[in-house]
Amino acid sequence: MQAYDVIIIGAGHNGLVCAAYLLKAGYSVLLLEKRPVPGGAATTEAVIPELPDFRFNLCAIDHEFIHLGPVVEELELGKFGLEYLFCDPVVFCPQPDGRYFLAHRSLEKTCVEIERYSLRDAQKYAEFTQYWQRIVSALIPMFNAPPNSILAVARNYDLGKIKDLFASVGSTHKALEFVRTMLTSAEDLLNEWFDSEVVKAPLARLAAEMGVPPSQKNLAIGAMMMSMRHHPGMARPKGGTGALVQALVNLVKSLGGEILTDQRVKQVLVDDGQAVGVRVANGTEYRAMKGVISNIDAQRLFLQLMDTADVDTADPNLRERLERRIINNNETILKIDLAMSEPLRFERYHHRDEYLIGSILIADSVRQVEIAHVDPMMGRIPDADPSMYIVQPTVLDPSMAPAGNHTLWIEFFAPYQIAGLEGTGLYGTGWTDELKNQVADRVIDKLAEYAPNVKTATIARRVESPAELGERLGAYKGNYYHIDMTLEQMVFFRPLPELASYKTPIKGLFLTGAGTHPGGSISGMPGRNCARVFLQSQSPVAQAFDNIRAFLGS
Numbered sequence: 001m002q003a004y005d006v007i008i009i010g011a012g013h014n015g016l017v018c019a020a021y022l023l024k025a026g027y028s029v030l031l032l033e034k035r036p037v038p039g040g041a042a043t044t045e046a047v048i049p050e051l052p053d054f055r056f057n058l059c060a061i062d063h064e065f066i067h068l069g070p071v072v073e074e075l076e077l078g079k080f081g082l083e084y085l086f087c088d089p090v091v092f093c094p095q096p097d098g099r100y101f102l103a104h105r106s107l108e109k110t111c112v113e114i115e116r117y118s119l120r121d122a123q124k125y126a127e128f129t130q131y132w133q134r135i136v137s138a139l140i141p142m143f144n145a146p147p148n149s150i151l152a153v154a155r156n157y158d159l160g161k162i163k164d165l166f167a168s169v170g171s172t173h174k175a176l177e178f179v180r181t182m183l184t185s186a187e188d189l190l191n192e193w194f195d196s197e198v199v200k201a202p203l204a205r206l207a208a209e210m211g212v213p214p215s216q217k218n219l220a221i222g223a224m225m226m227s228m229r230h231h232p233g234m235a236r237p238k239g240g241t242g243a244l245v246q247a248l249v250n251l252v253k254s255l256g257g258e259i260l261t262d263q264r265v266k267q268v269l270v271d272d273g274q275a276v277g278v279r280v281a282n283g284t285e286y287r288a289m290k291g292v293i294s295n296i297d298a299q300r301l302f303l304q305l306m307d308t309a310d311v312d313t314a315d316p317n318l319r320e321r322l323e324r325r326i327i328n329n330n331e332t333i334l335k336i337d338l339a340m341s342e343p344l345r346f347e348r349y350h351h352r353d354e355y356l357i358g359s360i361l362i363a364d365s366v367r368q369v370e371i372a373h374v375d376p377m378m379g380r381i382p383d384a385d386p387s388m389y390i391v392q393p394t395v396l397d398p399s400m401a402p403a404g405n406h407t408l409w410i411e412f413f414a415p416y417q418i419a420g421l422e423g424t425g426l427y428g429t430g431w432t433d434e435l436k437n438q439v440a441d442r443v444i445d446k447l448a449e450y451a452p453n454v455k456t457a458t459i460a461r462r463v464e465s466p467a468e469l470g471e472r473l474g475a476y477k478g479n480y481y482h483i484d485m486t487l488e489q490m491v492f493f494r495p496l497p498e499l500a501s502y503k504t505p506i507k508g509l510f511l512t513g514a515g516t517h518p519g520g521s522i523s524g525m526p527g528r529n530c531a532r533v534f535l536q537s538q539s540p541v542a543q544a545f546d547n548i549r550a551f552l553g554s
């Protein structure tokens with residue numbers, strides 16, 4: 001049996017980041033990935049066989065969170081081929097009445113755009129953005145440390161972040177205001193600050209990228225999404241999101257790490273309460289001398305990849321808590337990728353090519369965005385009046401398609417399980433090829449109301465249903481954040497309080513990935529934080545503390 005210090009289940013970007021830190025610390029690492037390529041929800045692939053020169057970001061495309069942490073610099077990913085291209089403008093959102101929201105990277109330029117509709121909203125937009133930028137800055141130290149390690153969080157504060165912390169919660173009034181803001185919904189908050197729908201609708205769409213409707217109480221924090229596009233900015237790796245993964249693969253391999261693809265882990269091997277290895281689908285077993293780290297969510301790990309007895313012995317309540325406590329609101333994504341002979345043209349909006357650089361949001365109203373999220377929760381497909389998030393990546397980075405040609409990335413929220421179609425279609429979800437194509441037609445029809453040439457310029461298209469996306473990623477019910485990003489599942493609660501430190505009740509078994517703090521998106525933070533916890537657990541002092549804790553029964 002081949003043996004390594006650490007085995008990582010899944011080579012998503014977080015698994016790769018984690019591996020890189022462990023390899024740098026001198027540990028031998030094997031990553032086992034079920035797909036033919038590493039990267040998980042961060043790949044760039046040529047998926048239309050007859051068009052091998054068109055390369056598509058199958059999932060993530062716009063990177064914001066990774067710029068809030070040190071992963072790119074610490075791992076010197078630039079030396080391994082990563083180059084970020086920053087977007088400017090960052091958002092274009094055309095409205096049915098011919099108006100449009102155009103956000104530049106510069107806050108001042110964006111306010112000038114908003115002044116065309118409302119002087120008050122332009123002023124408020126500047127205040128709102130600065131308010132959220134201070135909150136984000138104050139939260140960065142928490143994102144980049146294990147949530148329950150007060151020392152590690154405190155060490156991440158520099159003078160600027162301390163100032164932002166005080167500016168956000170430094171007096172009773174500010175602290176109460178902050179708490180009140182956190183308790184409210186993105187919709188309520190936007191109504192409190194702004195008058196015009198042309199400002200509110202795109203901000204609501206971005207806030208709801210947390211995977212919940214804008215009306216969801218306790219999740220106003222989604223409103224920070226727009227502020228980050230101004231600072232530190234929104235970027236895409238040159239060559240696609242897969243170029244980030246390729247840089248990580250290059251680094252991992254250069255440090256002697258091994259990545260085996262087409263290796264679906266079926267079983268975590270446990271001996272006397274300690275994770276000692278894994279078995280893959282073809283029966284091969286790999287031994288882990290110091291630990292097994294899971295890049296997949298806790299539900300799949302404990303409920304599908306482990307012996308019931310092993311889990312129950314370690315914690316008799318864990319399986320029930322994972323089954324019943326973790327929230328999955330049934331929302332996932334129907335993904336559409338187009339190969340195009342020319343870029344979109346927004347003629348009714350005095351087309352300018354710069355509209356196509358950032359994200360293009362079809363968000364006609366806050367209500368439309370609300371339905372885009374409420375319908376999937378109820379098992380309905382919100383295709384009567386589709387809202388969508390579009391990117392034409394080849395405008396910023398023409399290397400991703402043959403000269404003069406383009407690709408289009410469309411994200412449309414949809415239910416995993418369609419109500420009334422239980423037990424039919426793919427994996428019993430109700431999704432069929434016919435249905436996914438019908439929905440894609442509706443989405444394209446809606447887009448054509450804004451950019452009519454989308455139809456004539458399309459050379460080929462690929463549509464991936466929620467059921468197919470879930471199977472490809474190995475994510476529970478196709479959840480793009482592994483588990484929902486709701487407040488009671490964040491920070492100390494992600495995925496459950498007893499698992500929130502990246503450690504588990506099974507000795508030597510650790511969790512990383514989107515289902516751990518600080519959550520989904522391209523950030524590498526769960527991977528880095530988990531590596532730090534693993535490395536600390538290897539020190540003799542930490543072992544002594546663990547033994548004392550075990551002795552005291554805590």
Ligand SMILES: Cc1cc2nc3c(=O)[nH]c(=O)nc-3n(C[C@H](O)[C@H](O)[C@H](O)COP(=O)(O)OP(=O)(O)OC[C@H]3O[C@@H](n4cnc5c(N)ncnc54)[C@H](O)[C@@H]3O)c2cc1C
Nearest residue numbers: 010012013014034040041060061062265474513514521522
């Ligand atoms: C359509 C879509 C669009 C998105 N857009 C954005 C965006 O623009 N910006 C952004 O920041 N985020 C975006 N996200 C979210 C982001 O992509 C993810 O949160 C992030 O990539 C998760 O990374 P991860 O490494 O934690 O997990 P994953 O990428 O899910 O990696 C888990 C890995 O484990 C593998 N695996 C699963 N089961 C097994 C098994 N049994 N054995 C071995 N391997 C296994 C999987 O194949 C996968 O490679 C998007 C997600 C989706 C689905």
